[in-house]
Amino acid sequence: MDIQRIIIWAGLAVVSYLMVLAWNEDYHVNRPVQDQQVTQAIPEQSSEIGSPVGDEFSAPDADTAVTQNGQSGTDEATQGQVVSGGGKIEVVTDLLAVDISQLGGHLVSARLLEYDQTLNGDDPLPLLRNDNRMTYVLESSLVGPDGPDGRGDGGPARYRSAASRYQLDDGQDQLVVDLELENDTGAAITKRYIFSRNSYQIEVRYLVDNTSESVWRGNFSGKIVRDQSPDPTAQDSFGIQSFLGLVLNTPEDPYEKYDFSDLQDKSLNLTVNGGWIAFLQHYFLTAWVPGLDQTHRYQTTRRGDLQVMGFVSPTTQVQPGERGELGAKLYIGPKIIDRLENVAPNMDRTVDFGWLFFISYPLFLILEWFYGIVGNWGVAIILLTVVVKLAFFKLSATSYRSMANMRRVTPQIQRLREQYGDDRQKMSQEMMALYKKEKINPLGGCLPILVQMPVFIALYWCLFESVQLRHAPFMLWIQDLSVMDPYFVLPILMGASMFLQMSLNPTPPDPIQARVMKLMPLIFTVFFLWFPAGLVLYWLVNNILSIAQQWVITHQIENGPKKPAKT
Template sequence: MDVQRVILIAALALVSYLMVLQWNEDYGPSHQPEQQVTSSSAYSTDPASAVSELPQASDAAASADIPQTGTAAEGAAQASAASLIKVRTDVLELLIDPRGGDIIQAALPQHQGALNSTQPFVLLEQNANRTYVAQSGLIGPDGPDANVTGRPLYTSAQTEYTLENDTLTVDLGLTTDKGVEVTKRFTFFQGEYRVGMEYLIKNPTEAPFQGVLFGQIKRDGSSDPSQQNSMGMQSYLGAVFSTATNNYQKVDFGDMDDERFNVSSPDGWVAMVQHYFLSAWIPEPGTEYTYQSRKLNGNYIAGFLSPTFTVSPGQSETVSATFYAGPKDVDQLKLIAPDLDLTIDYGWLWWIASPLYMLLKWIHSLVGNWGLAIIGITIIVKAALFHLNAKAFRSMAKMRKFGPEMARLKELYGDDRQKMSQEMMKLYQKEKINPLGGCLPILVQMPIFIALYWVLMESVELRHAPFYGYIQDLSQMDPYFILPILMGITMFIQQMLNPTPPDPMQAKLMKMLPVIFTFFFLWFPAGLVLYWLVNNILSIAQQWVINKQIEAGNAAKD
């Protein structure tokens, strides 16, 4: 290759690299933080405006999926001017609407809204950008939320609460028209994203109080704000139900468009899942609940209903549920409810991905850097497959060594394919060559590669996790494409160590693979490309040593 050709190829590579950088700047994923907008009450102008989104009060077990439709004209005159209630813990910043006692905003101060942003990630919100709230209440014959004139207005001793000890209790109170005292209590815990919610009903009247507890998550069809990868596989966005008949059933927005989900089950939970984060209602175990979904007024609603309960005259009763709003933290999810950790969705290769995640987390506890943890898990996987790879590399090294002999046979018997195949098989048997042996390392590693992809995609710990230098987020692509280019170079070096395929068309295709793989890896998460790069480097070292052994005639016997 002359000097002019080298210069032209180098110039073409540089121009191509600059074009890809510019394309990513113009059309790639945006990392600009979304301007945070404070949530507001949905009932500030009409308390009755959202009653239709509550489940049916009567015959909950049979027709709970039918929305309430009645409203009252006089409800508009009862608009609430009450201030939203602010609650701050070390991991949650919430806004509670006193009209209904719904959680209409949940920010997570431990998670940035965007890389290097000072704003926390906002999971729940109710504003012009997005509707995503957690609603709960009491319906049924005497439930205060069954009033068609609007959601009940609760009072609170304070409008701002801050967690200063291990727990924090926030009480919202009201007295119904019939004289029943209702307290809606939220309990917050230090370091935890779960929120205890319970209704304390005291009935001093002479008539029994009957009610139905409901909890539901309402979300519009807007895109997932935590989904930052523009290419590749996307995380699931939608509802998930866990019941006795199916411990993990996805019901996405398209499913809700087509039909309503309605299942009765003893115990279970309902969640709204997105990339890295989720919200979930977990009712108190020991009772058969009705789990349902529906679409109404452009919003998707997933929730649960309790059976009707009765508070006798002069008695008190408590009904409760747990709400979770936070990251997909496997340790916390396992403690809150059975199978809730399945919302960390590793796909059909979960049986490989789960051990990989545990191993990755253990290595990180030792080295303190997720990039180094990925390198560590690459070395461990490579060591586990060492002997399998060694056999494959020996087979390829022998094919490389006996390449001239194979070329001679092809030239000698080129016109007689049957005879040539027979002679080739004799050579393979004599020298113990497996022509398909080179495929085994790739075939074995592909499930591991795909499983690790999902681990890196679903592990919230890697969100905004830096490596070194310019790589500040291993869950996102390399902004300068250096790792994918290095990965392509290592693939090219590997090909140089492998025997050239006898078929000219196959040989040309193999030469194109490094370019094709480099292009696809440009937009893969940097952590995944790092894994593949280190794996290639280790493979090159192993294959080079084995090639030298074969060439020297000192290859180990199979």
């Protein structure tokens, strides 16, 4: 009879496993991956993405704006072949491959060369793009009285370049790309992009040589322009969704988030000293960082179906016969704390470790340190689990002693139930007297679980938010620790380990509670099916270590002298 029951349960388990695999294949499909190639350049005659006639943003008030005078920069004419029309200029560094439109001189495409678009693909991940799949570009403009992008008489500014492609060569630490303004504005204007090796930061500068007889006035404006399409890098994860939207940093509020619904309800118009503005998605971001010692106006608006988010800097004045320079820096890349700390104050907070960040961040530092030693994130998670287990070793030992003692006195509890089964109050009194006599804390087994739950939640955020674990392999079939186990092997092993651990615990006296405890491994297995594989690996290893510790303690108490156990 027992053999028949085992066969039936085994058959049901196999059928259930196959059904879950089939359901996952049919209904739990990842979002279609977008082609990283820009298939459609910005039309030369279009003002949809290029700076519109006039500027959408207003500059800080004239009486409060900070003015500048400068004589820096260079206006040497760029020699060589001129790229005409509304074409694009490709720039390739060791980390980035970007396209700059000659219409407006905007960044219309950016590919991250260190990150693949898909797990098994070789195509670089596209972050910025402007095609029939997504509009996500970074604009920079000169607006104001004499700015070529805000005059309204010739449309967007047009630039020419000495070459159609630039590349950061080996041994070269910096790459300068100059664009010369074609429009006649009464001043010679050069738009300069400065790229650096091993950096996702880009300097954007305007060099103004005022050859006229009047004062030149203009404002630098940086914009993030994006449609409301979903996050292409979002991971399917149970319960937690990555933030997609705008983040604004101000001295009063260093980290204020606005999603698309917030921006639709109300447009922003803030005058701020310093600050920065960024657009976040899972693992990656783009950000504009203007001068920290100036007062800027941060604003949002709509351009058709596009959301425009950006800033306008104070007015810069360049006297006749003098040269001036104005600009800002931007960041296009992954959310890596060490890099973001060097970009701007508080930008490292875009790596959102949740409300338990004070636990998540130390866990990440330990995890990163182990990875630096072993070179495998899965092994690093295992070592981190050992460290966490050691940290709670004494607390767990106290709990397991309590449960072992509870298991030891289970026959006595059963006799009390039989003796006082109809008198629950008397039975409770006798059971409490037994616990007191044997020095047993019936709630002692719950404490380690309650204490470790914040660690578990913090580790969830740590693994969910760390771009380092994106496409990070472990071994065998686990080739991406940031997503679920494709064959559910780890969750099933975790459930089996939990069942084994439950068998070491005393049977609860309440029949309903006993049945619930028997169902817990199954419930947790289903719950963990779509958790990131790295998190399930942590829980599995933690269960194995707990089973070993609990078995040793239970064996010692049950086979040792029958005396009250120390708690």
